Amino acid sequence: MKIASFERMTQLIASGKEREAEKESQNMIDENPSHYAGYLCLAYVYSKTRRKLDLAASYIEQALLYNQTIVENYLVAISIYEQLHKTKRILELARFGLTLDYTQAKFYEALAKNGNFNLTEKIALYEKALLYSPNQVSYMGILSELVFKQNPRDKRALELQNLAFATKPDDIPNLFRFAKMSYARCDFEKAFQLAERAVCLAPNETRYQEFYQEMKLVQNPFFGTYEKARLYTHYLPAWTTVTILLAYTLFFIWGLATVGYLAIVMWIIPLSILIVAFLVQAGAGEAKTVQAKQNLYVRLPIAIITLLALFIPAGIQVVSLASDTVKEKITVQKQVSEPNEAYHVQYDETPTRVATTAENHHFNADYNKLVNLRALVRAGEQNDEVLEKYVASSYLPTFKQKIKEASNYEKLMNARFYQMLNLDSSEKAYLTQEKNQFDLIILFKAGKISHIYGHTWTTDAKEKLAMEGMMPHIVTDGKYTELNQ
Numbered sequence: 001m002k003i004a005s006f007e008r009m010t011q012l013i014a015s016g017k018e019r020e021a022e023k024e025s026q027n028m029i030d031e032n033p034s035h036y037a038g039y040l041c042l043a044y045v046y047s048k049t050r051r052k053l054d055l056a057a058s059y060i061e062q063a064l065l066y067n068q069t070i071v072e073n074y075l076v077a078i079s080i081y082e083q084l085h086k087t088k089r090i091l092e093l094a095r096f097g098l099t100l101d102y103t104q105a106k107f108y109e110a111l112a113k114n115g116n117f118n119l120t121e122k123i124a125l126y127e128k129a130l131l132y133s134p135n136q137v138s139y140m141g142i143l144s145e146l147v148f149k150q151n152p153r154d155k156r157a158l159e160l161q162n163l164a165f166a167t168k169p170d171d172i173p174n175l176f177r178f179a180k181m182s183y184a185r186c187d188f189e190k191a192f193q194l195a196e197r198a199v200c201l202a203p204n205e206t207r208y209q210e211f212y213q214e215m216k217l218v219q220n221p222f223f224g225t226y227e228k229a230r231l232y233t234h235y236l237p238a239w240t241t242v243t244i245l246l247a248y249t250l251f252f253i254w255g256l257a258t259v260g261y262l263a264i265v266m267w268i269i270p271l272s273i274l275i276v277a278f279l280v281q282a283g284a285g286e287a288k289t290v291q292a293k294q295n296l297y298v299r300l301p302i303a304i305i306t307l308l309a310l311f312i313p314a315g316i317q318v319v320s321l322a323s324d325t326v327k328e329k330i331t332v333q334k335q336v337s338e339p340n341e342a343y344h345v346q347y348d349e350t351p352t353r354v355a356t357t358a359e360n361h362h363f364n365a366d367y368n369k370l371v372n373l374r375a376l377v378r379a380g381e382q383n384d385e386v387l388e389k390y391v392a393s394s395y396l397p398t399f400k401q402k403i404k405e406a407s408n409y410e411k412l413m414n415a416r417f418y419q420m421l422n423l424d425s426s427e428k429a430y431l432t433q434e435k436n437q438f439d440l441i442i443l444f445k446a447g448k449i450s451h452i453y454g455h456t457w458t459t460d461a462k463e464k465l466a467m468e469g470m471m472p473h474i475v476t477d478g479k480y481t482e483l484n485q
Contacts, residue, residue, distance in 0.1 A: 006072055009041040013048045021045045039063035040073055047080045056080050071101045078110050087114045105133035119150050140164035141174035148181050157181070172202050179211065186228045188218045217284050226277035257384060259397055264310045271307045275300065355420065355479040363481045366430065366444050367417050373449070374413055377403060392450045399449070407456040415440050419478035431474045441470060 005028060012021035022045050028038030040063040046056035060077045067073065074097035081089045094110035101107075105128075111117075112125035126143040133139060144160035151157075161181070164174050179194035192215040198205075199212045218224045233241045248266070255263030278300040281292055355363060373390040381387065384396060391399050402408045411434075418433035427445040431438055441453040453467035
């Protein structure tokens with residue numbers, strides 16, 4: 001039913017004639033104090049002008065007292081109590097209002113917004129509201145957001161979003177709502193455009209400004225990468241996330257067994273991205289949200305400490321490898337460029353080229369290590385901790401790779417020491433012989449195999465050059481061993 005006086009009040013308020021509407025409503029009460037219409041109209045005027053809300057609530061309660069069968073009484077009452085944030089009264093009014101008119105969308109919305117319902121129940125209520133008010137864009141936007149929260153991959157959320165845009169492209173709450181949804185989908189570009197549009201339409205709205213600043217922040221590649229990873233895992237089931245982390249950890253352990261400490265790059269790279277992302281966020285002044293504070297004061301220190309704990313042994317390993325490489329190059333250059341000076345001076349003091357008993361004792365110790373290593377290889381032992389007793393850690397990955405080839409395996413298993421040459425105080429070169437043919441050059445440093453040269457073992461051009469430069473010097477200047485092999 002239509003109430004003529006109430007219709008007139010709505011027209012006056014829409015035309016901006018607030019004083020006139022207030023005066024006419026008061027006159028209605030004065031003329032008939034026991035009729036609900038005057039109280040309803042005055043309550044409506046005060047609710048729309050946001051003046052005297054407590055007085056508006058008093059008037060609408062008076063209207064309800066005089067007539068409890070008028071739907072407009074309940075609609076205005078809900079509007080007033082929403083501004084007063086009185087949830088319990090709103091729910092009472094909405095439930096009773098539905099008994100009078102179940103086609104009123106506002107009653108369903110009031111229940112959904114103020115009731116203690118789960119996500120599925122809220123979606124059902126907003127679907128009812130949209131059914132009876134199909135052109136209400138706020139219902140489209142809210143329902144789209146609820147469907148997205150329930151299932152981010154539900155296409156209905158995007159359909160409702162597109163419908164809301166088609167109906168009213170510049171609805172500011174929906175722009176903000178859809179910007180957040182695009183952000184959650186990791187569509188940062190779309191989120192940035194929507195947030196920018198909302199800020200242009202409502203430049204004084206603080207929450208839009210804050211969200212717009214967040215959208216600008218994800219333009220940074222480091223923070224954008226961090227946010228994409230965080231949001232991606234946020235919508236995955238917990239067991240899926242745990243499985244991914246476990247698989248990554250197992251892959252890391254396998255990497256340690258194959259390439260050694262270089263495998264920690266798998267952790268250094270993501271930790272570095274996290275640290276830079278958190279610093280970018282802190283530098284932008286984004287430290288108001290709980291997540292931003294946790295990033296700055298909890299996750300950032302943990303990431304830095306973890307990175308240092310990983311980086312220190314990695315740095316030591318890199319320096320060690322670099323040092324070994326430089327020393328090896330210097331040794332080879334000396335062998336090639338200064339053969340006579342480097343070696344003849346040494347052996348001028350020892351006229352004979354046959355190893356002494358003491359030297360043979362040391363040769364025999366190295367050979368025994370080779371024998372033990374061969375036993376491990378035959379047994380299929382690939383444990384780095386065991387192999388590193390006989391092979392230098394810097395050469396171990398290459399050794400494990402080379403020994404897989406049948407020809408290399410055969411050569412190593414049949415190797416017999418024939419001559420030996422001191423390269424420096426801690427490194428020796430052993431020349432092996434098979435069927436009266438020189439075969440391998442095995443370098444021992446600090447009691448461990450540091451390199452193996454050979455026609456099948458050596459494929460790199462530089463290593464071949466080093467082997468060819470080393471071979472004649474060992475033959476010419478090396479001592480013959482007298483090992484019982």
